[in-house]
Amino acid sequence: xxxxxxxxxxxxxxxxxxxxxxxxxxxxxxxxxxxxxxxxxxxxxxxxxxxxxxxxxxx
Numbered sequence: 001x002x003x004x005x006x007x008x009x010x011x012x013x014x015x016x017x018x019x020x021x022x023x024x025x026x027x028x029x030x031x032x033x034x035x036x037x038x039x040x041x042x043x044x045x046x047x048x049x050x051x052x053x054x055x056x057x058x059x
Contacts, residue, residue, distance in 0.1 A: 017029075
């Protein structure tokens, strides 16, 4: 899905976000998105490591 956006699509999305949220809110939104993504990655790694441990114990 995201592979088909391209540079013009990203620029359009950025302009729309700038119009909707304003320039002062964009860094805050980006920071919140980054923190959310970081927590998601950490949780996914924890789940994967637990799954590997469970598989290793059953053999």
